[in-house]
Amino acid sequence: MAVLKLFGSFFSPYGYRVIWALKLKGIPYEYIDEDLRNKSPLLLQYNPIHKQVPVLVHDGKPICESTVILQYIDEIWPQNLLLPADPYDRAVALFWIKFADDKLYRANGEEQQAAVKEWLEMLEVMEEHALIGVKKLFGGDEINMVDIAFSFVAIWLGVLEDILGLEICEPHKFPRVSSWIQNFKSIPVIKDNFPDTDKMSTFLKHGREMMLTSKSN
Amino acid sequence: MAVLKLFGSFFSPYGYRVIWALKLKGIPYEYIDEDLRNKSPLLLQYNPIHKQVPVLVHDGKPICESTVILQYIDEIWPQNLLLPADPYDRAVALFWIKFADDKLYRANGEEQQAAVKEWLEMLEVMEEHALIGVKKLFGGDEINMVDIAFSFVAIWLGVLEDILGLEICEPHKFPRVSSWIQNFKSIPVIKDNFPDTDKMSTFLKHGREMMLTSKSN
Known part of the structure; x- marks a missing residue:
């Protein structure tokens, strides 16, 4: 059987995207939790460009960038498809995945007011555009890659x-987003493999690292 | 026959990606050149999120984001495939396409010294990583989506x-990049549909707009 290894970090929302994709597909893998302040030589060897x-x-071949990894996983293990089969629906999904990716990248540790403004703008686009017509989740009743891309929210x-x-x-301002968050978090695979947000809060409150430190991808 | 319309701009390297993809596939389309300082209501209607x-x-359905459009085109018209057929090779191609996309986004009108530094760093990665093992072009002897993604260079x-x-x-510092640029520009479809760089220079020299204005995607 093919050997599958995932280098992640408890702090990386990009890493959770891959964890969830593999769990949803039911693919076993070995997990290596990286300390992002002291990265392993193997991580640097596998991802010399971004070091993240x-x-x-x-099978010994590295794949980097969470959205690229998700597409690869979806092709190699097509059970529980994470991207729609129809080309136009897939293009729409990839558009929102790119949107989420760009927002996540930019939701960086700026000063507080700017960060909150950035978040509000993104939530407005989700509320007014992305989630229009969405039933329970982006993929209807089942989770898909767009849900996973927006999971950092x-x-x-x-x-x-x-x-x-x-x-x-605020739920009255963002009813669709609030409902999507609840639906997303109640999916068994997500609930059972959710990052420890208390640990994140404590970590951040102690000021040891800025949120989204080093923009791990 | 399906009606195909492309909204672009003579100033947008993202737009040229799509022009070239359609020309390489031999797909006829109607081209609408947008004035980015005075965008048409139709453009704003089709791309309400980014307005770019x-x-x-x-067939009346809009697709936004150049890399999403390229993948859609490659699926709908599979002649002259722009992405490798092998899943791992495709993942590597998508990694470099994302790299190029991020660099293009960030190669923005900052102050001159920072912009040059950003360009040099990107050229170094191309020279030392992306173009290692590349023959004439990223796809071997034939153009592929990675070449198109890097075309802004x-x-x-x-x-x-x-x-x-x-x-x-400088060619002695970046021999692989210099050679790739020459090879890319000598592809007939690219040469015959290359943007008017003199017009761009004049436009920019007159300071009417910053390079990469409004980050059109």
């Missing part, structure tokens, strides 16, 4: 609100 | 060097 997690190593919003002591995603 | 070119409209480097009055891509 996640890296998936399949479900992970970080609570952490951010906790740290800042304010409510960013 | 390119937008490809296929071939378009802009000369314009930038002309404006700044300095040589950024």
Whole structure:
């Protein structure tokens, strides 16, 4: 059987994308948790360009960038497809995945006011465009790659609100987003493999690292 | 026959990606050149999120984001495939396409010294990693999607060097990049549909717009 290794970090929302994709497909893998302040020589060897997690190593061959990894996983293990089969639907999904990716990249540790503004703008686009017509999840009743791409919203919003002591995603302003977050978090595979947000909050409150440190991809 | 419309701009390297892909596939289309300082209501309707070119409209349905459009085109018209057929090779191609995309996005109108530094770093990665083992082009002897993603290097480097009055891509420092640029520009479809870089230089020299204005995607 093929050897599959995943380099991730408890702090990386990009890493969780891959964890969830593999769990949803039911693919066993070996997990290596990287300390992002002291990266292993193997990680640097596998991802010399970005030096970041996640890296998936399949039969000794590394794949970097979470969205590239997700597409690879979906092709190699087509059970529970994460991208729609129809080319146009797939293009729409890839558009939103790119949108989420860009937002996640930019949702960086700027000063507080700018970060909150960036989040609000993104939540507005989700509420008014991305989630229009979406039933329970982006893929209908089943999770798909767009849900996974937007998962950082479900992970970080609570952490951010906790740290800042304010409510960013007010349910009456963002009913669709609030409902999507609840639906996403209640999927068994997600719930059972959710990052420890209390640990994240504590970590961030102690100021040891800025949120989204080093923009791991 | 399906109606195909492309909204582009003479100034948009993202738009040229789509033009070239369609020309390489031999797909006829109607081209609408947008004035990015005075965008048409139709463009804003088709791309309400980013309000940018390119937008490809296929049978009335819009597709936005150049890399998403390229993947869609490759699926709908599979002649002259732009992505490798092998899943791992395709993942590697998608990694470099994302790299090029991120660099193009960030090669923005910062102050001159920072912009040159950013370009040099990118050229070094191309020289030392991306082009290792590449024969004539990324896809071997034939153009593929990675060449198209990196095409902004071939378009802009000369314009930038002309404006700044300095040589950024010195051939003895970047022999692989220099050779790739020559090979890329000598492909008939590219040569016959290359943007008017003199017009770009003049436009920029007159300071009417910053390079990469409004980050059109």
